[in-house]
Amino acid sequence: MPSGRELAYAHLKDTVLSDPSMQGQFVNEQAVADEIGVSRTPIREALLLLAAEELVQLMPKRGAYIAPVGGREIRELFEIRGMIECYAARRAVELGAVPLERMRAELAEQAEVGSDRARAFIEHDHRFHSALVEAIGNQMLGKTYDGLRARQVRAGIEALFRSDGRRKAVLEEHERILDALAAGDAAAATRAITEHLSATQHVLQSG
Incomplete structure (x- = not known):
């Protein structure tokens, strides 16, 4: 059974990041956590992985930003x-x-x-x-x-x-x-x- 971080990573990568309406937006960690039924901790862990892949940008005090495709x-x-x-x-x-x-x-x-x-x-x-x-x-x-x-x-x-x-x-x-x-x-x-x-x-x- 996948861990919370794995679930969060897959959901963010396959659903949230591919949504055109999310380009130029910040990820709502609580909304994503509620959607897949995990706490915010695995969401944050998944966002760290995505940031390492340069798929999101982590901004202090603001969260994870999904930059438009450049x-x-x-x-x-x-x-x-x-x-x-x-x-x-x-x-x-x-x-x-x-x-x-x-x-x-x-x-x-x-x-x-x-x-x-x-x-x-x-x-x-x-x-x-x-x-x-x-x-x-x-x-x-x-x-x-x-x-x-x-x-x-x-x-x-x-x-x-x-x-x-x-x-x-x-x-x-x-x-x-x-x-x-x-x-x-x-x-x-x-x-x-x-x-x-x-x-x-x-x-x-x-x-």
């Missing part, structure tokens, strides 16, 4: 995602290890997510991409990529809120990635991945 963070996030995902695409094709069934299943489920469930939509987005990274069998690379998850989800949800057409575009971009991978065309797959990431980055940086 230009440098966006640029660096998508740069490293592009490096990892494009390498994974080339390597998976080379190894004959492209997880087409798993990626297609994630895309099919993503397409069925209601328009009022942005977080669920982006969770499928993360699993779609991480399936490709995991398929090449490099555990250290997989852990590095998974470490981007909170920022990836946060950025993805924010992009959906900023652009009404982003949901439909994401599905189409995922289809193009899959088509290239299914054809065993690594160059086309990396182009499709790069275009997909660039489109999301553009939405975030032009908003």
Whole structure:
């Protein structure tokens, strides 16, 4: 059974930080504690962990601040995602290890997510991409990529809120990635991945 700190950490990271309305706001420790049924101590312990990951900023006498997603963070996030995902695409094709069934299943489920469930939509987005990274069998690379998850989800949800057409575009971009991978065309797959990431980055940086 997870500890209070573990529950608080997961809730803050997966729910509070990914809520676009919380950007630029301070975390209400008591409200979060009441919501998940723990005391404020594990909330504070979890916030210390999140601060170490630079996901919140701890300000004396004010608490934990959730800074809006900034230009440098966006640029660096998508740069490293592009490096990892494009390498994974080339390597998976080379190894004959492209997880087409798993990626297609994630895309099919993503397409069925209601328009009022942005977080669920982006969770499928993360699993779609991480399936490709995991398929090449490099555990250290997989852990590095998974470490981007909170920022990836946060950025993805924010992009959906900023652009009404982003949901439909994401599905189409995922289809193009899959088509290239299914054809065993690594160059086309990396182009499709790069275009997909660039489109999301553009939405975030032009908003």
